[in-house]
Structure formats: C-alpha cells, structure tokens
Amino acid sequence: MSPAQSAEQHQAEQPPKRSGREVLDASDISRALTRIAHEILERNRGADPVVLLGIPRRGVPLAQRVSARIQAVEGQSVPTGSLDVTMYRDDIGLKPPRGLEHTDIPADGIDGKVVVLVDDVLFSGRTIRAALDALGDLGRPRAVQLAVLVDRGHRELPIRADYVGKNLPTSLVERVTVHLDEFDGEDAVLIADKGAQA
C-alpha cells in the first residue's frame, strides 16, 4: 500500500483538513472502483441497461469514475448523472434548510433501466431511502442497485448495498471521511474519533 504520487502531491495543498487514520489510500480506492465496475457489468450482463446516478456530493465523481472504467472495459459509454435527495430526506423538517445540489438525469431517462445509485459511505441507509423516493418521481426503473465506496454498518433501515468497495466495521462514535480529488485534492478514506476533527 504505497501512497500514490498524486496523493502526496495534493497533501501539500490541503494539510490541515486531514485528520484520522487512513484506511484506504488512492490506489485502494482506484482498485475498489475498478472491481465495482466489473461487478456491475457481470451482474447486469453488460452495460446496456445500466444508468449510473451519483448522490451529491461525493457520489457524483465516484459515479463518473465507475462510468469511465465501464467505458474502458466495454468500449461503450454508460449514461451517468446525479440525483439530489435533499428534499426527500426524512429529517428535512428537523434541520435548518439546506441548499440543493444538482440533479442531472441522463436524457433517455430511467424507465426500464437498471439504475445503479452510487454514494461514498453507506451508514444509516436513510439517504438511500430518500434516493429511492426521488427515483419514484422520476420514472420506473426495471431495477435499482446500490454501489458504495465504504459500508460502515449501523443500518437503521432494511437497506443493503449490491456493490461495496470496502466493508469497514466502525463504532458509532467514529467518523468516516471520504476525500476525493475533485473536492479535497486527494483520494483517501479516513477514520477518526468524533470531535477529533474539530
């Protein structure tokens, strides 16, 4: 697990944000996404029915990376977009209002397709429930699957992932942070005690 060159390079740009123990580095994340791309193709027998929808914010670049890998393997592009679930969350009345993220549904829509939702961390499962509701207003996919980079457990709803980058047993007081090049200048998954990153 040698740190990739790009990660070192970007650490210099963003030194203060990084706290906690690194559990996945850039090459681990890259390998996990490659495996997920292959699993998606294997399970769905090709890329034909697949639409990838990332859940903002960090699910979106992850969906694009998986999409690029599928393209490289199959030589066929997969419709890729983003799905904001803010207004479908069950805690919407309990927190101060949040700004919306961008929703971008591929032009052909999702009817009859296999939608693969992509997110960074699967935790309580509430985000995914919100995403399922949001999908219901957009069309009727043939099936919905879920791909996550990290599954940290502690589900509060009967939801599971179809494709998991890494199963990460955590305690509730710990905090899992995913850093992605697009937002944070590096690829890494960090784990820290709550409050450590004040």
Next chain:
Amino acid sequence: MKHLLSAGDLSRDEAQLILDTAEEMRSLADRPIKKLPALRGRTVVNLFFEDSTRTRISFEAAAKRLSADVINFSAKGSSLSKGESLKDTALTLQAMGADGVVCRHGSSGAPHLLATSGWMTGSVVNAGDGTHEHPTQALLDAFTMRRHLGALDGRRITIVGDVLHSRVARSNVLLLSTLGADVTVVAPPTLLPVDMSTWPCVTSYDFDSVLPKSDAVMMLRVQRERMNDAFFPSAREYTRRYGLDRNRMAQLPDEAIVLHPGPMNRGMEISAEVADSTRSVIVEQVTNGVAIRMAVLYLLLSGTNETEEPTA
C-alpha cells in the same frame, strides 16, 4: 432567513443561494411528475388584500409543487371586506396554524407589521406592499437576466417608467446592485421620487441616450390606478419619450433582452411588436417566477422553526 420582506435585506450570498436553488427548482418543469415532497404538511396562506393574478397563481403553483397545503385568502369574499383588521386576520391565521403567509397589501409595510408584531409565528413573504417592495419579482427578474446574461457583475441594467409608484423598481434596484449590476433608472422627473440619493443607481431623463449602453431593459407598467395627479401631459407623449418600440429596440446592443413585470399596457410603455419579439423574455419571466417562489418557500419553510438564526 425567517421572512422575506425586502430585497434590500438580502445579502449577496443569500440572494445567490435563492437564485441557485431556483435553478434546481426550474428543472422540475421538465419532469413527468412536477412535485417535490419538501413542504409536505406545511400550510401556506396566500393573503391578498390587492388584486393580482400572476403573483397569486405563481405562489400557489410554487407551494403546491412543493406539496404544501395552500389556503387562498383574498379580500373580496372574505371578512376583510367587512372591515376586519389586519391584527384579527393575523390572529385567525395563527390559530389555523399557518406556517407561511404570502402577503400582498395596498399599504407599504403591512407584511413587515405581520412579521414583527408577534401576532403570528409563521414566516412572512412580501408579495408586494403598496409602493414599497416586491422582492420575489426582483428575484425572478434577476434570475431571468442571469440565465441570459450570466453573472450580473458589471452588467448594465436599465429600468424605465413609473419608478415613483413602482415597488418592482425599488426591489430591483436594491437586489441588482447587491448582485453587482450597474443600474440606471429612466423616468420623467415627475415619476421619480423626490430624493433618489439613497438609491444605489444612476438616474436619467433621456431614454435614447441610455439605450445603447444597456444589457437588459426593464419596462415598468404605467400604473394608472395609482395616479391621482397628472404626472405627464398625455399617454401619447409618454409613449413617444419613454415607450419601447421597434426603433428604440434597434438601438440596443445585440444580446440585450427586454423584461416587463406585467401586466403590460401594450402600445403604452411597450409596443406589441417589442413585447412579442425574440428579445422579449416576458413569458419566460412567468415560468421563472414559479421557480423563484418555490426556492423562497423552500428556504423559508423547509427547516425547523426553532433553530432559525435571527437574521430576518
């Protein structure tokens, strides 16, 4: 934000947040199911003491698309026409559990009174009060301009017409200057407020000289119902000096757009030819109005009432 009473209250960040949120709301219009669950279980009351079609319908459509329950309350056909006071009306709304009140009133400051008097706890949105302000109209105008012109920093925007009676003009001048635009107000001297020194804009009496330097021109309605005096000699003279017709439109830069808050007096401040031209974005303003009002209602009403910061 707890209330939206004045476009002048909005910071640049807040205004941008509303515009960005509206951008997402607008994409809803292209979807098969034009409904979002964000305000499910919330009640929005449209409290209209003055006649209005597009603003009320726009707010109603916006609230319904966000799944709120909408109660329409207009002065005609309610106890308001029997002389019920604003206070008693507010207490009634409070007792019915209104989470948000969209208020239009003929007197400047009525929404402010509703928001600050303590008669009710819901959020208040000013949908036009007297000759004071109409913030959602300014937001939808800014939104429409932003979609056509990009960021408004340094853009030259000209507002023409009855500034004295226009709440739209005041809200637009305040909001557009917050967003970094250079605003010029053009009107006959009789239709400008006596003291414009506190307005963040430039004034002019000569429409023709301003035309070539405008990225967007907003024509205001000549508000005959508010005119008790002779502000200009005749309608024809007003049209000749301050009306936007084909010849004046030809002097505008190529990409300039024409806005009008409606309802239009075709042939008076704007010729039918201009109103129906490709530069006119007047119909688009109405579509954008729903998106802006969804954004405002969402940002005011979707969160908790308790932990709100006192920024209003």
